[in-house]
Amino acid sequence: MALAHRSSGLLKPLSTASSSSFLHRRPYSTDDTTTITVETSVPFTGHNCETPSRSVDTNPKELMTFFTDMALMRRMEIAADSLYKSKLIRGFCHLYDGQEAVSIGMEAAITKKDCIITAYRDHCLFLGRGGTLLESFAELMGRTAGCSNGKGGSMHFYKKEACFFGGHGIVGAQVPLGCGLAFAQKYRKEGHVTFTMYGDGAANQGQLFEALNMAALWDLPAILVCENNHYGMGTAEWRAAKSPAYYKRGDYVPGLKVDGMDAFAVKQACKFAKEHVLKNGPIILEMDTYRYHGHSMSDPGSTYRTRDEISGVRQERDPIERIRKLILAHDLATEKELKDIEKQARKEVDEAIAKAKESPMPDEPELFTNVYRKGFGVESFGADRKELRTTLP
Amino acid sequence: MAIGVASFNLLQPVIGNYFCLIDENMWGIIRQNVGVTGGLSSQGLGNHMMRLRPVASAMRNYSSATKEMTVRDALNSALDEEMAADPNVFVMGEEVGEYQGAYKITKGLLDKYGPERVVDTPITEAGFAGIGVGAAYHGLRPVIEFMTFNFSMQAIDHVINSAAKSNYMSAGQINVPIVFRGPNGPAAGVGAQHSQCYGAWYGSVPGLKVLVPYSSEDARGLLKAAIRDPDPVVFLENELLYGESFPVSAESLDSSFCLPIGKAKIEREGKDITITAFSKMVGYALKAAEILEKDGINAEVINLRSIRPLDRATINASVRKTNRLVTVEEGFPQHGIGAEICASVVEDSFGYLDAPVERIAGADVPTPYAANLERMAFPQIEDIVRAAKRACYRSVPMSATA
DSSP states (O other): OOOOOOOOTTOOOOOOOOOSOGGGSSGGGGOOSSOEEEEOSSOOEEESSOOOOSEEEEOHHHHHHHHHHHHHHHHHHHHHHHHHHTTSSOSOOOOOTTOHHHHHHHHHHSOTTSEEEOOSOOHHHHHHTTOOHHHHHHHHTTOTTSTTTTSSOTTOOOBGGGTBOOOOOSTTTHHHHHHHHHHHHHHTTOOOOEEEEEETTGGGOHHHHHHHHHHHHTTOOEEEEEEEOSEETTEEHHHHOSOOOGGGTTTTSOEEEEETTOHHHHHHHHHHHHHHHHHHOOEEEEEEOOOSSOSSTTOOSOSSSOHHHHHHHHHHHOHHHHHHHHHHHTTSSOHHHHHHHHHHHHHHHHHHHHHHHHSOOOOGGGGGTTSOSSOTTOEEEOSBTTTSEEEOO | OOOOSSOOOTTSOOTTOOOBOOOTTSSOOOEEEOSSSOOTTSOOSSOOOEEEOOOGGGOOOOOSSOEEEEHHHHHHHHHHHHHHHOTTEEEEETTSSTTOOTTSTTTTHHHHHOTTTEEEOOSOHHHHHHHHHHHHHTTOEEEEEOSSGGGGGGTHHIIIIIIITHHHHTTTSOOOOOEEEEEOSOOSSOOGGGOOOOHHHHHTOTTOEEEEOOSHHHHHHHHHHHHHOSSOEEEEEOGGGTTOEEEEOTGGGSTTOBOOTTOOEEEEOOSSEEEEEOTHHHHHHHHHHHHHHHTTOOEEEEEOEEEETTOHHHHHHHHHHHOOEEEEOSSOSTTOHHHHHHHHHHHHHGGGOSSOOEEEOOOSSOOOOSHHHHHHHSOOHHHHHHHHHHHTTOOOOOOOOO
């Protein structure tokens, strides 16, 4: 593709090098030495805790990566919507579009040795942890190439080697589990932390407070991240919580309120939180975010919110648009190039879907695999126990 | 013989469709037993035919047109009527009010009865189940909805320890007139954490009543009975049945209609083999029976309707007639409903069995998501047919074990 020269005075052609990938045509995209400082959209609000600075350092490479990765996540979720409507995805499907900045910002602040655990809105977090589009779509369609070999489904994505522990269907259950991961990290003196994620709906769960109390008592390196998209299924936060100031709900546990649509605010907050918990025990991060889709594909999402509200957020606060504006403002790419990145994302998603469709459904013996790690030769049965029986490995 | 009002629906010859007004505080029950054995309490041989004289208000002229009703509408109408009849009845759960119900079972109730009686809760089962039981202690009649019974595990301590055991522990002072209802068992492609059947777990607890409706009439009659019952009732519905339509008799549309708790229904009479089932599996068993008929096997299908109390009398009577039994359920096989039924039959009717009892159940694995594996994880009609043929000592093509 030839480099597009534009006559706009704002843009200076940075490079004339030609190569196959449009991302490599311009030196800025791999430039991680130039520091760019961005301001978060709003200052952080703290509860029993000092707040990090609004100024966040970044570089052109990170900015471009944020854009590319979020575009891919957005595309994946939209494609999943279509696949669900054409019945290639069954059961439940909870989409994350609108919330991408939380995953992206978090990953920029942590390593793959820090743990993440979340509930069922897990597709993009899986991608952020290094999961592939193929593993994601194949799992959604119940094929062997899926990250759980097709046996888990949308709500049960995992990637253990990247310390991504799922993928949980029961609201709130992942919070004590995440504190347990932190417990193990401290037990082993690893120096790593756990980000345990939950929504505003789960924030009222009793088990969260039980786990939080113990995490605080024992100084566990647990960061509780409330992805507050303001609706727990079909119920608005003010109808479910006496106090929807989730960052304050830890009481004796400090908290930070963060603009979850601003990837740099998220990055800054997670960096701050990681340093904090390694010294002081748990902290709560409330990410003020928004989901464009309904709770799941079975929920239109418009009976309890107005279309104006949804389009308003899309216009004012969309996380990808924010990065786009930053990139353009800093002359890191042209509008056309950004659109090309989005087209490329679409292409990658389409290719992954095509490949996922070629992946077969799991073989029938897979019904019985992985019941146990160690089965002792126990018998297991199909629906007709005299017709189908096997010994578990 | 003049059966009286056993069945009003001329187009649906149903045996054992009882018309009964059970709340002892409300109307009296006028019942005469015209069955062979004569006594209500006998371990019946043959089905009782109960002759009932209905309360006058229920007499009506019957049109011969069959009305159909979805299970969803049946449940909705039952809730509506019971809420209208008794101001102590209220509904509580996630999305039951403004959202009109996650599965639309409570549609329209908020508008009709207001937010004090149709209460939307946060996603906190342990909390609101406990609150419901507490309200029941103090004389209200809550209907607590679990969005699925998988989430009841968050609250199971309250169902068992706070509700089921209270009347006993307090020597009868504190009864708990609560209903816990919601979809139970697998849906379609909802994965391991959303597909479990809780019939066996709740069915094992003394102090609970556990009901499992199949048809719309079951849904209406059993829910109304459950709400009027002074004890805690676990009411296990099925998501895939909500949209299914069934013919309903005119009498079942009456607001005083309810079905007796603890009585199974013979959905299909037969003489060669007994098939017991509940909920969605009743439909599968009936289809299996049609297939078996073509092979000359005349199957009797029992719709359990009630897991606790389990209608051992009806089941044993049937097996004594047919001498063979297949139990069907979607739940895990070990310690399941079929296991209890088998034990009951072996204990009470051993001499009548001509073949080992066959159990068809969910596979002994967590529910897989992939469609082909999910199909293998739950009973299919052919499984029921195959087991029935085995019990009849018909040769069945051998297939490889896994």
